[in-house]
Amino acid sequence: MTIHSGSCLCGTVRFEVNGKFDSFYLCYCRRCQKDTGSAHGANLFSQSASIEWISGTTAVTSFTLPGTRHSRSFCKHCGSALPNTQIAGLLVVPAGCLDTDISLLPTARIFTCHQADWSKQPDGVPAFSDLPNKQP
Template structure:
């Protein structure tokens, strides 16, 4: 069993996850595209891991899209995506909010039928180590 640590961008909300992840999904649904502003969400899923807020729990809020199971927890101060327990029995951790390295690779692309037309990371676009000059 592993411990993972994470935080929001401004550092107000800090957490620990005790346990292992069952899946690592790259979700291409239109809801995830909207709430990330990107091609997909990258979420680690666990049915058994425990979420412990170390600081800033009062700065965390959640949004549940009416009529769906789609939800997002985030920091009220900086807007960073944070772990969610809004779906009973399921811990959803946005991979980008972890400060601890994870060795697990994505296990599946989900809702690939909704994939953005411009989402083609295998193309021949230039690659830069940082911001291009």
């Protein structure tokens, strides 16, 4: 069985996911942009995997947008996104909270009609493997 481990930024919350992921979506909807403060959400989905919380369960809190199925879980200390089990029968794992590598490539980019113009890869934007020495 495949086991993935993960944690929050401050290390309070640690968990293991046992099983495989069914899909991996990069979501550009406005809700995911607000959730992440970035261009898109990057979430893994599984209907069969289970989660075992290793530590910090009392630090895990969740928010569901009223009137929707849109929910997220996060560490109440550092705010890091964490796996969500708010939708019955579905485990949603933010890809960035995993400490182990995943071999699954994104299944699709969804809600691209909401993609922010600044997140589209323009020609001529420099790329750095680390923080650049000089700021523009």
